[in-house]
Amino acid sequence: MPTVKYIPYNKLIDLQAGTNLLAATGQSGIYLEGDCAGKGTCGKCRVRIVEGDTVTPTESEKKHLSQSELDTGWVLACQRPVNSNLTVEVPRHKDAHSRKTTLTSGAKLLEAEPAIQKVALSLERPSVKDQKADLERLLRTADQEHLQINLRELTALPALLRNNRFKVTMVHDDYRVISLEPGDTSDQLFGIAFDIGTTTIVGSLIDLNNATVIAMAAATNPQNVYGADVISRITHASQVEGGLKQLQGKVIDAANQIIRQLLKQSGIVRDRIYEITAVGNTTMSHLFMGIDPTYLAPAPFIPAYGRTLEVEASQLGLNINPSGKVLFLPNIAGYVGSDTVGVILATNMDQRKDNCAAIDIGTNGELVLAAGGRLMACSTAAGPAFEGAEIKHGMRAAAGAIEAVNYSNGQLEVITIEDAPACGICGSGLIDAAAALLQAGLIEPTGRFVNPEENPERIPKEFLGRLRPSQVGYEFVLTPAVESDTGEDIVLTQGDLRELQLAKGAIYAGLMILLKEADLKISDLNQVLLAGAFGNYVRKESALTIGLLPAIPPEKIIAVGNAAGDGSCMALASKTMRRRAIKLPEKVDHLELSTRPDFQDIFINALSFEFSDKL
Template sequence: MADLNTYRVFFIKEKTEVTVKEGTTVLEAERIAGLSPDAPCGGAGKCGKCMVKINGAVEKACQTKITADTEVETLEKESEHRILVKGTERAVTFSPELEILDIEIPPCTVGENSSDWTRLCEAINSRRKKDIIFQPKLEILPAISRLIKEKNGKARAIVSGNQILDLKEQDGRPVLMAAFDIGTTTVAGYLLDGKTGEQLATASALNTQTEYGADVIMRANYSLEHGTEELSTCIRELLRKLIGTLCEAAKKSPEDIYQVSVVGNTCMHHLFLGIVPDSLVHAPYNPAISQGLMFPAEKFHLGIHPGGQLVALPVIAGFVGADTVACLLAVNLEEEKKMTLMIDIGTNGEIVLGNEKRRIACSTAAGPAFEGAKIACGMRGADGAIEHAHLVDGKLECKVIGGGRPAGICGSGLIDIIACLLDAGVIDESGKLLENPRVVQIDENTKKAYLLADPLESGDGKPVYLSQKDIREVQLAKGAIAAGIALLAEQMGITLEEVEQVYIAGAFGNYMDPAGACRIGMLPGVLKDRIIPVGNAAGEGAKLALLNKEELKRAERLARHTEFLELAALPEFQDQFVDELEFPEI
């Protein structure tokens, strides 16, 4: 014992030791040690994903309190997660807000009374053929006289709007930009050349905020109780690490990055910026700020150039965020003539219906089940996850990521399994598991489940199964999405048959089998042949905002002119939702 009422906690595998106060949970100790534990339920003791081993016994880290010096063995976590970074690309003219200008600053002649700053601004305006009043930047002033003396005034100005970000020599150093899609579960990043727009590297990681809860409501509530600092700091540190990874891959320096764009749902957006999201968890569930933002990035400690800028795309509503705006940008819905349905199914489900004339958006609480949370054997897309399933001569056959034995079920596999069991008559339209040799009682808590792999058949010696409760979770998720689609069509004044194309964004949509999604009733069956996966459209939109200043303006228009439909406020929503809970008949 180090001091009275404090104890040492040693993490065996990581060879890391921290000192904590008595009563601290093991989960909190893991956070203090910087281990980024997985806790989808936010430490409520419900998900069983934060298991550790103490003195040979397996315990829930979130429920086990430190009362003595303790050695903790963290259990194997999902590795090599399959995080989607690629999306359907849309070619745009490279014309960024960030400009690289080679200029010549004339010296001040005898008898002249022109300041160094004035002559710098005149040189830039002459090069741009514009008359902009630049905001003075004291840090740049010493460089002006030095470049006039040492380089005859030849200089390179890095400019964005009415901001001069840097003034330096005309050297061979690159000028870079970076774009990030901050998802509730994963984060994807892209490094771009500021001179050509070329993509130099991509990187991704799990969102480290998952240790505070799997969904946005858990994280918002945590921030209301404890403040935003922990959640804001951990996501900013993750972006800093990803920037380092991107630059290492491209053999570049983070200090050459001058502009960073970020998109995410409204809660992720607010938490990254350090805004308490209290307005998101209380009626009428509105954002604290919705317009696009551009300000100095230095306060976010991303490790880029000290003069760099952060660009945060606008949001549409409390639960339709900048990631949806980025998706709309990527598929260019502002100029789309066809009636289009766009769905981004992540931990939250955002849906937009419309075209160039009119667009309506809504949000549904859809994602935790499809991200593996609240599912007994649920896991994210990693080695060992069942990703697809199909019937062969009436027998269920599963495809596992990595090709080995199954250890759990990811979202795309969850849909396929239920679709197959519906076709096989093992699940009825109400969602009830029927009598079958593989429908068994797993333990006293799981009374009825479909056994996919027994302990000898699985990859970790534990049974892999689909429980009755799991099926109910999927019904809730798919029912919310289906109800949202139906009510958007009604609000638009069209039938579902009139929807001409369906864009599915995000990793889940990319790997999901459209036939399975239609079979379980998540998507209308009439649209099965009109579904187009567009990958990480949010990431593509985040890049477009950097590559072309008109696309950045387009993002503002899309956010401002996309109507928001609050489903919970519609009297007919509950009836529609209940109707959509059942599975369709064959």
């Protein structure tokens, strides 16, 4: 049985001979990107074999790794079955989550109106003249005689009352007693709102007594070893024995890791967390709950359920108060999930009477249109380009990612997150780079790089040598090797531009179909809301330059941050908001774009960087 030693983590695991190194790394709990789920096409699962067998590189490794990388032991983990002992160096994962947490600690959400309440009680002591049973005495004192109680709390009740001089705190919702605690703990009432993203999971710890966010934490969704997109995850759940359990285990582990971080940051004990709300796309909600998502993948894209699900946290293995509960908000359709419900709630779109669109830019672009009181939604397969996948040097937004590119006075300025040496390019940098190179005249409206051999006069001399031939078309050097963190040139390739065109074309076409359905024109839109933390970082001008957004005045484009997560927080802190969220799917008309014969024409028109905005 071979052993793999991971450095710098100093972790050893024993494996069955032949186990794939990417799968083994996932089992070990060490984070490794695997955007293509081991197909060998993304090139993201790089590790270095420090000791052990070196084997002939596969075609995929030759494509994604330079000769000097191959010579120094770099491999793609997904291409390596482990047949003998190995020492493997895994690049340290840079924190890619800060952009997902857009609420700030201390943010007051709205008026506190929690579904779970606490009441400190001082009970009359029993006597021969008052022989009421303990439970009835408790509920009568609280004036909540209709409440149910579970056996665990009831079993502990007699001793709890007598050991605490009949002074206890009752935690309850509208239907049942959740917990009984000694003394007065009424000032400690907490819940956690989760946004379960395909890429990133965010948790916000909320003081339910005053609806205030007191701590936030995030983690990469560790399901990513089974692929970056929801289809890869559904495939793993449906085709691999035990796959659904693996995926659920990963997301629950990550949620528990976030809970631990939140408790550490705040100094609160886990038993004071009584409720969790969660939003996510429909696939994520199925996987979180351990429900088979198989029939979401093929047409007609049918989820197992749509409504709000409420279960005990302990059933899912979530480490909060053992009697605490989890509420996953409802889905609208197979590819429009409760994350969109969260966006609508947080942006008040269901209350608006004007015309307004919200775009949640991600692997699945989810779009909502409020059209004079009517609500419509659709999802469009934008692909993972904005998350950095399928982009040669793509990465998530973390230190060293190129996040902005400015072009002025004939000069390009490349800006990285935290001003760290460049190690890749994230979604906002990708959009900016394309916009800047379009302005510099280095990209044709069709999306092709200008051929410097055919048109040398079109290449400003500052850029000579930076636009160069590659294996497939041309590529542009954004940061040269001497300035980069990786020791290699960070480039934007022709293939990257194609991925970007597909992504932006899909989002644009989705919006156009919604407008068409509502009989509206672009000029009828009062606002376009960019949801998703990514929206905070996309420069409106660049998004308009490349045609990701329709041609409307930039002041009408508003970044609203991680609205899905904010909606989860609101549904946790307020019963009124929760009721609204639960009813939202009934009010939203879902449009299935795959049934629209006009989608393809609009999409193809929108692939170009210079196209007509006419419907």
